[in-house]
Amino acid sequence: xxxxxxxxxxxxxxxxxxxxxxxxxxxxxxxxxxxxxxxxxxxxxxxxxxxxxxxxxxxxxxxxxxxxxxxxxxxxxxxxxxxxxxxxxxxxxxxxxxxxxxxxxxxxxxxxxxxxxxxxxxxxxxxxxxxxxxxxxxxxxxxxxxxx
Amino acid sequence: xxxxxxxxxxxxxxxxxxxxxxxxxxxxxxxxxxxxxxxxxxxxxxxxxxxxxxxxxxxxxxxxxxxxxxxxxxxxxxxxxxxxxxxxxxxxxxxxxxxxxxxxxxxxxxxxxxxxx
Numbered sequence: 001x002x003x004x005x006x007x008x009x010x011x012x013x014x015x016x017x018x019x020x021x022x023x024x025x026x027x028x029x030x031x032x033x034x035x036x037x038x039x040x041x042x043x044x045x046x047x048x049x050x051x052x053x054x055x056x057x058x059x060x061x062x063x064x065x066x067x068x069x070x071x072x073x074x075x076x077x078x079x080x081x082x083x084x085x086x087x088x089x090x091x092x093x094x095x096x097x098x099x100x101x102x103x104x105x106x107x108x109x110x111x112x113x114x115x116x117x118x119x120x121x122x123x124x125x126x127x128x129x130x131x132x133x134x135x136x137x138x139x140x141x142x143x144x145x146x147x148x
Numbered sequence: 149x150x151x152x153x154x155x156x157x158x159x160x161x162x163x164x165x166x167x168x169x170x171x172x173x174x175x176x177x178x179x180x181x182x183x184x185x186x187x188x189x190x191x192x193x194x195x196x197x198x199x200x201x202x203x204x205x206x207x208x209x210x211x212x213x214x215x216x217x218x219x220x221x222x223x224x225x226x227x228x229x230x231x232x233x234x235x236x237x238x239x240x241x242x243x244x245x246x247x248x249x250x251x252x253x254x255x256x257x258x259x260x261x262x263x264x265x
Contacts, residue, residue, distance in 0.1 A: 032149045032248070034265075040161045043195055048188035052181045064224060067206065067264075097220070101220050102168050109177040116181075 003108070005139040016049075016082045017026075017042060020059055021091045023072045031135030033065050037094060049082055053121040057087040058112065062095045062105050069108070069114035072096040073124075074131050088126055091137070112137065149262070155203050156211060156251070156260050160222040162196045163215065170237040206252060207260075214259055222260040233257035 006026050007139035013019035020041050043089050045049065050058045071093040079086030080126045091112065095105040115137045116124070134141035168174050171190040178185040200208060214221035223232035228242050235256035247263045254261050 032154070036154060036161075038155055039158055040165070043162065043192065044165060044188070046192035047182050047195065050183060052183060058181070061161065062168060063161050064220075064222060065161075065264075067224075067226075071210075081177045097164055102164075102171055102174060105168060105176060106171070106174045109174060109181065111176055117215075 003071055003139050004067055004142045005073055005134050005137070006142060007133060008072060008074045009130055011076040011080065013076070013080055016045060016057070016059075016080060019074065019076070019080045019082075019090060020045075020092065021075050023090065026072055028067075036065055037061075037063060041094075043091070051085055052088060053084050053116060055079070055086070055124065055125055056091065056116070056121055057082045057089075058091045059094070060095075060109075061127045062097050062102060064097045066094050066096050068096060069104075070112075070141060071083055071108075073130070073137070073139075075127070083098050089133075091138045150250050152204060152207060153248060153251050153260070153262055155199060156207060156222050157262065158204065159196065159199055159211065160220065162192060162199065166192050197246060210253070211260070211265040218257070218259065220230070220259070222262065223254075223265045225261050226264065230254040230257060230259065230261055232261075237261075 008023055008026055011019060011022055013022045021038055024037055031068050039060045040063055045059055052058055073091035079088050093108060095108060098109055120136055124133050124136045126135060130143055131141045166189055169185040175185045211221045220232060223230060225237060228237050230237060233254060233256050252261050253259060
């Protein structure tokens with residue numbers, strides 16, 4: 001799946017809400033868009049926390065506020081309570097709302113499920129760099145030098 | 149941004165989340181990941197109903213009509229086009245500096261419109 005992703009290494013957040021905020025900031029959305037996306041992602045987490053596998057959370061939503069796929073991998077060495085179990089890797093993604101329906105969103109979830117099965121989850125938890133984490137999920141990393 | 153417009157956008161995003169979670173393919177994939185889409189959908193419906201009641205009656209009624217008719221009631225303006233019906237919006241309509249400071253509808257299809265940041 002040829003999708004680009006950002007990475008945020010050594011996250012400083014101490015709780016899941018600020019972790020979502022810390023990751024959203026990496027996209028440089030304008031304030032209103034960022035706030036509305038934060039609300040949407042928080043709402044989804046409040047309904048049912050998206051902790052998958054041990055130590056990995058996948059906050060996600062589809063929104064009319066984005067015009068393309070927005071994917072970011074976050075990593076915290078100390079772990080972030082989500083809200084109870086601590087997670088060390090966060091894969092946050094927002095997919096656009098298109099007339100063609102939710103097919104692409106479903107394909108991305110399917111892709112992640114496949115990539116994290118059979119050892120992928122363990123590999124990403126022990127990934128040593130943003131580029132390595134992105135390649136485990138078969139995304140291309142649009143890196144920021146300070147994250148290396 | 150106008151608070152009511154923010155609520156309409158959030159309502160629309162919530163409706164999308166709920167419809168995704170009951171989509172059988174997405175449901176299956178979320179289950180595979182170990183999530184509980186049925187539980188999430190039920191809770192989101194609850195949240196959606198609460199948010200819906202905080203929106204003014206006039207806008208609620210229009211939202212319901214538009215959702216029933218088009219499937220989407222809120223759309224962004226892209227390149228001066230309503231992205232719901234692709235009609236070019238009048239220039240004067242787009243000229244205001246604070247375009248999202250009031251709830252606007254497309255003069256052609258009637259959908260709620262907002263300008264992307």
